[in-house]
Amino acid sequence: MDLAKHWRQRAARYRLEGQRNPTSGAVRFPPEPGETDWQPFALSGQGTVYSFTVVRQPPAGLAEEAPYILAMVKLAEGPMITAQLTDCDPEQITIDLPVEMVTRRLRDLGPDGLLVYGYKFRPQIS
Amino acid sequence: MMRPSKPVGIIGYGVYIPRYRIAAREISRIWADGQGGVPVDAKSVPGPDEDTITMSIEAGRSALARAGVSAAQLSAVWVGSESHPYSVKPSGTIVAEALGTTPWVSTADWEFACKAGSEALTAGMGMVGSGMAEYVLAIGADTAQGRPGDALEYTAAAGAAALLVGPAEQALASIEATCSYVQDTPDFFRRADRAYPVHGNRFTGEPAYFGQIRHAATQLMNELGTKPADYTYAVFHQPNTRFPQTVGKQLGFSPEQIAQGLLAPKIGNTYSAAALLGLCAIFDVAKPGDTIFVTSYGSGSGSDAYALRVTDAITERRKRAPLTAAYLAREKFVDYAVYAKWRGKLVME
Amino acid sequence: MQPVYIIGSGQTAVAEHWDRTAGSLAAEALQAALGPIAKHRIQALYVANALGSALHVQSQLGAAIASATGLHGAEAVAFDAAGASGGVVLRQAYLAVASGVYDLVAVVGVEKVTDVLDARLEDGLALASDADWEAVHGSTLTAQWAMLMRRYMHQYGYDAIDFAPFPVNAHANGAANPKALYRFPITAEKVRSAGAIADPLSLLDSATVADGAAVVLVASAGIAHELGSPLVRIAGSAVATDALALHGRPDPLWLGAAARSAAGALGSAGLSTGDVQVLELTDPHGIAATLALEACGFAERGVGVQLAREGAITLTGATPLATGGGCKARGDTVGANGVFQLVELTRQLRGEAGKAQVNGARVALAQCLGGIGATAATHVLVAE
Structure with a gap:
């Protein structure tokens, strides 16, 4: 069971916590460990769709979720990330569509395994 | 209280x-x-x-x-x-x-x-x-x-x-006051490690849902010296459309008082969220000075009642x-x- | 630095080899590559394999393949750089021979994917992307190429059908390759009407992963001249890397490692893209070939797809691509692809490619990518 692997990412996965350089103001995501001159920084969760696809041949563990929408999202603060789009249909999605972060269940590692939570994005709700 | x-x-x-x-x-x-x-x-x-x-x-x-x-x-x-x-x-x-x-x-x-x-x-x-x-x-x-x-x-x-x-x-x-009324009642339960609950059909109405809500709601209004007409809105736990309408009527609330908080017809019974979601839907439209009466219900069973008064901050x-x-x-x-x-x-x- | 030659090449058919092990496939390809050369002269065995460990097929493939091929006791080691493994391994062999340490090194690319079912295979392939920040989200390589394709179409104004000439060309060439997985032609209309595998990618614009092994023998000038056959020299070699996560690159449509390794390999050969007469790229989808063509400098940005539309990638065009069928028709053997590429280009440079022969080919370029180009290995081969 890969417990530590998921646990150590919790701040980034659950609440999109990246890092900010207080000197330059630069923001990065994902956070990189070990450098003290970068400080934890919660990103706004706002972004736009850079590109997207519908995954119809899922990897192991996601058979019940497929087909699902995968996207690259350009975050308002600059970094780009890969995440699923949820609560929407492919017909609603276009490149540059504004989206917002939600925390969802990413993986169910089985009856004796962990539930892995993390960020997904959806079209803005209001 | x-x-x-x-x-x-x-x-x-x-x-x-x-x-x-x-x-x-x-x-x-x-x-x-x-x-x-x-x-x-x-x-x-x-x-x-x-x-x-x-x-x-x-x-x-x-x-x-x-x-x-x-x-x-x-x-x-x-x-x-x-x-x-x-x-x-x-x-x-x-x-x-x-x-x-x-x-x-x-x-x-x-x-x-x-x-x-x-x-x-x-x-x-x-x-x-x-x-x-x-x-x-x-x-x-x-x-x-x-x-x-x-x-x-x-x-x-x-x-x-x-x-x-x-x-x-x-x-x-502001929350003026609350009261809780509970009584061991096997109206609905789910044993550990079971996927689905069981329930007592009509036993879940009287004496469970209706009885407990009436006790909690009546007690709180009595102790506060208020009556249903004193409230702008009322919301009850809503396992379906009819139960909250019925208990509201039994207590003396009008359909208009409970309409805004009644979400069950459109979204069903959201269990632990139900009464609170109804309260939030009321907050969405309430005006400063409005008063809200909330009564939850949980099988097993018991009921919590609350009296609230909306402030200027809501807008x-x-x-x-x-x-x-x-x-x-x-x-x-x-x-x-x-x-x-x-x-x-x-x-x- | 000593000059380095490819003196032998061999390959198995790319297929669903249900009844074969990785070792047995490697042994067949090695035997074919050896020809008249005595096996015991091989001083080291370098194995290219991406999925042996991930799919629980076999780890320590160096020792495993040495045993299976009768090279007991030889120096042997396996390298994993996902789809770039073949090129990365060739570079290790090239360095070993160029340094003068060894005179003959066998480069073995082998992949055995049919021992597991599809979902686990997708999982294994997805490990080529960033496990923590891509794969956990259900990202797959196919999905990532599809996202790049949609973005490319959006940015440069193309339709999905514009990419169809890539698989059509691959199948036309694959039909002439007895070792190819698919030996039949397809039409652009068929590509268009096939279902989506990951929108906007058509099922027929997607390579099929299959089993296979390929071998090239990398040797010093001494051994090469002993044989007297047409000589194929490794004139340029370079490996480069990029951000592992696709989203971590400043411009995801620019395959930076592919560009740097191509420039490095061509530069060390003293050649330019205009000198290249036949090429092999990582081309499981038209978009992959398009972006590689642009990164390598065969096309300006935004016009790579036009090389296919205009027929430049066909046998008689200016940049013949996938003459053995490429990933699409020959079949995608993942870590072994880079070695299959070398086998095909060696055939071309020796004039042994039959119906798929590019007339007068003297300079060839092979490039393979790990994942979406997090690793890129490029080699320039010259007929002497």
């Missing part, structure tokens, strides 16, 4: 309702040939990536946004639910982590069938009212399960409501996060097959 030594109120609130719905007629098509009455029009269905934790997080974020306090200022994050994703491992720690409240915070999971959320609210009043805490986040959330074909399957729905309790002077609605604060109507409006209906797939009713292994 219970009242904290320091006046308390609701500082912020947030709701969550999943995007998906199944029509009660669609369930009846499978199990009853589409014949007979149905207890609601539709119920909300959680998407495949949703559970009590994810819904609590979103409702909690909206409550924080409305309150305008930082996550680190919360002294407690409490999640009431009968569908915690883990049997052992708190939902609260995950929700608190996602909100950014950890590590200096009390978290706990509450369970009291459909009134687990109001239990957390009452406890939060105590924490804040005693001066132990400045702010407490009380959440009610559920992804309820009903056995396929059972009467509960028509209504067992999903949703979340989060109430941020704080000092009355900062509140968008500005409700704009800071999505209104209940926005969640109600995004409904997308699924058929029974999709519902069965998502709700784990297909044998996959």
